[in-house]
Amino acid sequence: MMNKPFEYFAPKSAGEAVSLLKKHGSSARLLAGGQSLVPLMNLGLAAPRQIIDLTRIKKKKDPLSYVTANNDSLMIGSMTTHSEVERSRLIRKHCLILSETAATIADVQVRNRGTIGGSVCHADPAGDYLAPLVAIDAEFRAINSRMKGRTISADKFFRDMFTTALKQDELLTEIRVPRQNRPRRGSAYVKHKYVEGGFAIVGAAAVVSLNKDGSCDRVSVVLSGVRATPLRLGEIEKRFHGKSLDERAIEEAGQLAYEEVREPLSDIHATSDYRREMSRIYTKRAIRLAAARAGARETKKTEEG
Template sequence: MIPAHFDYVAPTTVAEALQALADGGEDAKILGGGQSLLPVLRLRLAAPTVVVDLSRVAELKGITVEGDELVIGAMTTHHDVLNSPEVVEHAALLALTAATVADPSIRHRGTLGGALSHADPAGDLGAPVLALDATMVIASPGGATRTVAVADFFQDYFTTAVEPGELLTQIRIPKHTGWGAQYEKFNRVAQAWSIVAVAAALKIDGGTVTEAKVALTNMASTPVRAHGVEAALVGQPATPESFRAAAEHAAEGTSPGSDIGADAEYRTHLAGVLTRRALATAAGTVA
C-alpha cells in the first residue's frame, strides 16, 4: 500500500529534531532506521502529520567509552554495535544479540535506539540492555535532558518512558569486561522475531558464579529480568547442575501470551530450556 500523505523533515542536530517534533505535535513520528516505521506507514496503521528523519543527526551516532560506561548513540546501527571492539570487550552480550537481529541488510539500517524506542516485546535488543543495567538518556524540549533506568524505560507493549516531543539520544551501559555472555534465541523461521529468547551474562571467579544477570524476551509485555535465576546462581559453582537448577526459576514473574507462534505453556517451557543453554554457553565464554 501507499502511505498517507505526510510532511518530511531531516534535521541535522538534536535541537532541530526536537523543534520539528514540537512543530508536528502529537502526530509527529520519528524515523530512525525505518525498519519498524516504514511497514507501519505502508499498511496505514499510522498516519503522521510529519516524519522527522534522524539519519543526518551526527551527534546521535557512534560508540565511545566514558569512564566505566559505554555510551552508544541512539542512531548507531546494529551492524556497528556488533562490530564495535568496545562493545565486544565491555558488553559482549549486546554484541552477540545484535548479531541475531534479522539479516545483514536490516542490521545495516536498523538502529539500537529505534529498536528500543519501538519497544516490541518480541524485539531482541531490549533484554540484553535490561540485563546490563543500562541508563537511557532522553532529550526534552528546551534543551533539557533526563536519565531513566532501563528497568523503568519499558512500560508496556510498544510503550516507553519517552514522552511526546522527547527523543532518546544515548544508551549508557556499565562495563561488563570479562563477563561471559550468551543470547539464546528460539524462532521457527530464520530471521524472524523471537518466540522466546534469553540474555545471560555471568561473572565467574574461581569456578563460582559471583554475579549473574539474566533477562527474557517475549515473556511479557516488556522485557523481563529473571531475578529468580540470578538469585539461584550467585554463590553457586558454575556447573551444569547449578545452571539446570537455576533455570527452573526462569518463568517466575512472567506473563507470556498465546498467539500463532506459541501458547503460554510452550513459552514457559522454552524459557527454562533456553535459560539453561544460555547460562552454560555464557560460562564457557568467560574471559
C-alpha cells in the same frame, strides 16, 4: 495499502528535531532506520501527519551515530545501526553480548538501516536488544524540547508493549552500557527463532559473575518475547548467589524460569505453553554460555539443551 499524506522534515540537529516534536505534538513521529515505522505505515497501523527524519542530522557537528568508551562504560549513539553495533571493535571488546545480539537481528539489509535507538524506542516485546540491555543494566539518555537531558535505567525504560518512558517531546540520544569485560564475568544472548534472522519467540540474556573460588557472585537473566516488557528472573538472581553454577544448578535455574514465566504471551507464532518450555531451555543455554565465558569449569549439556 497507500500511505496517508504526511509532511516531511529533515532537521540538521537534535535540537531542531525536538523542537519539531514539541511543535507538532502526538501527530509527529521520528524516523530513524524506518525498519519498524515504515512497515507499520504501509500496513495502515501508523499514520503520522509529520515525519521527522533523523538521518540528516549533521554527523560531525551533532552526531547521533558513534561508539565511544571511558573507564567504566561504552556510549552508543542512538542512530548507530545494528551492523555498526555488530562490527564495532569497542563493543566486541567491552560488551560482546551486544554485538552478538545485533548479529541475530533480521538480515544484512535490515541491519544496515535499523538503529539501536529505533529498536529500543519501538519496544517490540520480541525485539532482540531489550533483554540484553536490561541484563547489563544499560542506561538511556534523552533530551527534550528545552534541551534538558535525563537518564532512564533500562529497567524503567520499557513500560508496556510498544511503549517506553520517553515523553512526547523527547529524543533518545545515547545508550550507555557498563563495560562487561571484567575478570570472571561472562554474558550471552541466545534466542529461539523459526527461521534464520527471524524475530525471537523467546530471547534469553544472561550475565554471570564468578567469585575467585569459582562460586557464583551474581547471575542475571532477562527474557524477551514472553511478556509485554523484558522479564527479569529475580528468583534465579536470589537463589544462586554464593553457590556453584554446575549443571545441577543450571537445571534448577531452567525450572525456576519455567515457574516464574507462568503465563507468557500467546500469539500466531507460539502458544503460551510453548514459550514457557522454551524459556526453560533458553535460560539454561544462556546461563551455561555466560558461565563458560566467565571461566566456570565446563558444564555438561543435557539432551534437552
